[in-house]
Amino acid sequence: MKSKFGIFGIAGRAVLVVALAGLALACSxxxxxxxxxxxxYMDQATGGASVDLTDSIILKRFAAQDEGVQKEWETMNKAADRTYLWNDRSCIDDSLxxxxxxxxxxxxxRLAHMAQAxxxxxxxxxxxxxxKKDVIDGMEWMYANKYSPEHPAYGNWWDWIIGMPYSMNRIIASLYDELTPEQRAKYIEAIDFYAPGVEYEGAATGANKVWQCYSMIVRGILAQDEAKIKMGVDGxxxxxxxxxxxxxxYEDGSFVQHGWIPYTGGYGNGMLADLTTISSLLHGSQxxxxxxxxxxxxxxxxxxYLPLVYKGAFMDMARGREITRVTDHSTGRSILMSAYKVAKIAKPEVRDRVMGIVKYNILADTLCDFVATAVPTELIPEVRAFLADSTIAAVDPAPYYKQFAMMDREVFAAPRFALGLALSSSxxxxxETLDSENKGAWHTGDGMTxxxxxxxxxxxxxxxxxxNRYRLPGITVDAQQTHKVQNYEFGKGVLYVDGYKSPHAWVGGxxxxxxxxxxxxxxxxxxxxEAKKSWLMAGEEVVALGAGINSSDNRTIETIVDTRKLSPGKPYSVLVEGREVLAACGxxxxxxxxxxxxxxxxxxxxVGYYFPDKAPVKLLRxxxxxxxxxxxxxxxxxxxVRDYVSVWFDHGKNPKNATYCYVLLPGATAEQTRAYxxxxxxxVxxxxxxxxxxxxPGVGVTGVNFWEAGQVPALQGDAGQGTISSSAPASVIVRSKGGELEVGxxxxxxxQKEPVTVGLPMSVSAVSVGNxxxxxxxxxxxxxxxxxxGGMGRTRVVKFKQ
Structure with a gap:
């Protein structure tokens, strides 16, 4: 089948004709x-002189900015003999x-906020x-007492290499004509002292590198130094x-930061935002x-990026420790805005595909006003026109399946729902728990669905x-173990934390x-x-299998079928074979x-739940x-305060080769679940x-995970009753439909270095798509x-005529 995405390993197709005035910038x-x-640069930050002051969103945005600046200005210490600029703890010392x-x-x-206003x-x-006078006086005080070549850097590198240069650039740009040439020069000299290049040791990769490059490019513009701009662009x-x-x-779309953490919606979000800003800033220039x-x-x-967005939400499983900082929809809106900006300067076929999916996600996210919360001021009229343009179709990308083998993440998007699968491996x-964030995330990469x-x-x-951090959906867990809530602070020599990685490499599919x-x-x-866990995802269902569940710690082991938060103020009921249970908490x-x-x-x-083995389950509200x-x-x-419903299997204490099997049916009605x-x-x-x-059988899909070389019985094949076999550990998926057979x-x-031989009990007449x-x-x-x-976990697919 075809996908609305262009490069998901399947053919894309242009589905839109973009007719938005000014959408593409001149390429000369x-x-x-x-x-x-x-x-x-300043227009990007302030909206420029042509901003529509009758627009209610713009007025509200700047009123909120002014309110913050008013407070900062009023609380600023302006005394001639001051020893600090603000007297709250974060400004007086570093103990916080x-x-x-x-x-x-x-x-x-804070001085940057005031300067920008x-x-x-x-x-x-x-x-x-x-x-203006108070900001410049404040900068002079900071230069004399805190931030100059006379004051060595200390503590977290990020503040000196990325955070402070961003703010300093904004101050210098905002007050450029109000500062003396000497002031501009010494402030830029101070930035150079702390961040002389774009290759800070240990942090010159991914988002950290891009942030350094963006800062250097802007610094070069302010210093009128071509070499600095070139350093940033070349970097x-x-x-x-x-x-x-x-x-x-990675080529499969995975994005990793801090060595081993899926971070597409964290550092990757910031990286994409700055790359699009850099692209817009320099577009059309030398x-x-x-x-x-x-x-x-x-x-x-x-x-x-887009495969991880569902109706405006960016999936938490690829946001690292930021899941406890900002919401999935906040990140999703940021990424959709960046995607829109990328599409504006992309080739027509890419532009059309991306614009359609971006528009669908914006309109499907009914939690907030996208224009009010995500669109830069200077682009508000343009994005409004884009959303109102009936010639640009909103395109739902589902159904699709996206495997991110290099960051142990899987996405299954069906017509009624999407499922994200968060795994981990060697x-x-x-x-990741770091810098007092995401504490207690112990099992978020243990097969959470x-x-x-x-x-x-x-x-x-x-x-x-x-x-409940021990009842995350999809995980098999030692329900009675006790984790210590640990925290790791950025510090001298601490860029990130080398945390737990499984001894097992067999993770993927x-x-x-x-x-x-x-x-x-x-x-x-x-x-x-330990446990062997598998998921077959096709049609509108997710089949979950567990085997080899073993433990010897004399504590209860559970597999969590699901844990759902109940939306406040909405009616919920829990049914078991049509009979209501748990009308109240219990x-x-x-x-x-x-x-x-x-x-x-x-x-x-x-959500419907089917238990093929009729194994005992527990339910909790x-x-x-x-x-x-x-x-x-x-x-x-x-x-x-929030209400939850959980469903789980209790494997008891010290299970030996315990198993489980269940099917998730999100979006199904109770009657459809019963019939299923x-x-x-x-x-199975x-x-x-x-x-x-x-x-x-309903969709003609079979999936097999071989944890070792072997064979499994197959349904009746056209070559006779037989088995599906593999000569080595492997994952195999087969679809037979409409006279065509697909094998992955x-x-x-x-x-593995040697080829894997896979046998199937069926006959084919010809290869229709080879590999x-x-x-x-x-x-x-x-x-x-x-x-x-050398395949890095990717699937080799071949198609046959039957």
Missing amino acids: RQKLSFDDLRQR SPWRPTSVTTPIG YATPASKFYKNDSL LGTEFKYVDTGDGF WQLPEQYSDMLGSWVENA RIQNY YIYNGDLAQYGDDYWYTV ASLADCGMAGMWFKDELSTL ETAPVVASWAYLQGPDASYS ETRKGRSIEVTKYGDEAER AEKNSVT LANTPQAQAATI VSDPTQL PDVEVVSMSPLTLKVKVD
């Missing part, structure tokens, strides 16, 4: 003056956050001489490439980014402050355009618990049933409380420590020899 280069570029030089970073940041035509402080070359280890973008950079930005947007860390449906606020409405088979050989961080005894159902206000909020300050330094003491269970709509072919396999094979271990890494050894029964060496 011209020699722009430093003053021209400085004015463009060990190793953070907040007494330097915070005052400079002075330079903003729509601000009530525009060209306010008193404000980007190390990031406009694909990597095969460590930080950066320093315009090379065309291949713009092409790669388009590829990243399509292949790395290559990818299971979570994120269901995205009509409840758009499921993960953004205090979820991480109130959820095989995928086709809109379905996939994933697996994880799980080993718990603090206990003896826990059921083990229930033997073939299906259960969480019924929300409508089917889009609801509870009210949970929490405070954001308990998990992030950006939180507060206010108590949050009565029809036995899934066939194997669920052992050696192999896990299932077939969904991968090596999730990413370690250079797949040799057809036999057509009846079908036997394939698949080269996996």
Whole structure:
């Protein structure tokens, strides 16, 4: 099938005709003056002189900015003999956050806010001489007492190399004509002292590198120094490439930062935002980014970012520790805005695809006003016109399946829902806790399943402050172990934390355009618990299998089928085979049933559960409380209260080769769930420590995870009853539909050097779409020899006529 995405490993197609006036910038280069570029930089920051002062959103935005500046100005210490600029703790000393030089970073940041207000035509402080004087006096005090070549850097490198230079650039640009040449020169000299280049040791990769380059480019514009601009532009070359280890973008769309953390929606968000800003800032100038950079930005947007966006939310599983800082929809809106800006200067076929998907996500996100919360002031009229233009169709990209093998993440987007699967391995860390953020995230990379449906606020409405961290959906967990809530601070020599990585490499799977088979050989961080876990995702269902569940710590082991936060103020009920249970908070005894159902206000909020083995399950409805300050330094003491429903298998203490099997049916009605269970709509072919396999006959898809060489029984094939076999550990997915057979094979271990031979009990007549890494050894029964060496976990797909 075809996808609306251009480079998901399947053919894309242009679906839009973009007719937005001014959408594409001129491609010709011209020699722009430093003053021209400085004015463009300030227009990006302030909205420029042509901003519409009758626009209610713009008026509200600048009123909020002015309110903050008013407070900062009023509380500023203006005494001639002052020893500080503000008397709150973060400005007087650095004790609030060990190793953070907040007494330097915070005052400079506040002076930047005030300076920008002075330079903003729509601000009530525009060209306010008193404000100007106080900002310049404040800068002189900072230079004399805190920030100059006479004051060595200390504490966290980020503040000196990235944070402070950003604020200093904004101050100098905003007050450029008000500062003396000597003042401009010494402030730029101070920035140079702390951040002389773009290659800070240990942090010159990914977003950190891009931030350094952007800062240097702006510094070059302000200093009227071509060499600095060139240093910044040339420095980007190390990031406009694909990597095969460590930080950066991988060819499969994965983005890793801090060595082992999936961070597309964290550092990757900031990186994309700055790259698009740099591109816009320099576009058409003599320093315009090379065309291949713009092409790669388009590829990243399509292949790395948009597959992780669902109705405006960017999936938490690729946001690192930022899940406790900002919501998924806040990140999603930022990325959609960046994607829009990339599309404006992309090739027509990329532009059309991206614009359609961006528009769909903006319109589908009903939680807030995109224009009011995400669009830069200068682009508000343009984006409004884009959203109102009926000739630009909003395009839902589903259905699709996207495998991010190099960051252990899987996305399954079905018509009614999307599911994100967060795994970890010997290559990818299971979570990051750092700088007083994301505390208690111990199991977020242990096979957590994120269901995205009509409840758009499921993960953004205090979820991480109130959820039971030992009952995250999808995980198999030592329910009684105790983790210490640890925190790691940035400090001398601390750039990030080398945390827990599993000893097992078998993590990943095989995928086709809109379905996939994933697996994880799980080993718990603090206990003896191990398990083989698999997921077959196709059609409108997710089949979950568990085997080889072993533990010897004399503590209870659980597999969490699901934990859902109940949207406040909306009606919910819990059904077991049609009978309502848990009308109020409480826990059921083990229930033997073939299906259960969480019924929300409508089917889009609801989830069906099918249990093929009728194994006993437990259900819980509870009210949970929490405070954001308990998990992030950006939180507060206010108590949050949310209701949850959990469904799980209790494997007991010290299980030996325990198993589980369940099917998730998000978006199904109760009647559809009942009918699905009565029809036995899934066939489990194997669920052992050696192999896990299932077939969904309704969509003709079979998935097999071979944890070792072996074979599993297959449904009747046209070459006779037989088996599916593999000569080595592998993941295999097969679809038979309409006279065509598709087969996908991968090596999730990413370690094997020799080809993998896969046998299937069916016959084919011809190869319709070949693959250079797949040799057809036999057509009846079908036997394939698949080269996996160097494949980095990707799926080799071949198609046949039956």
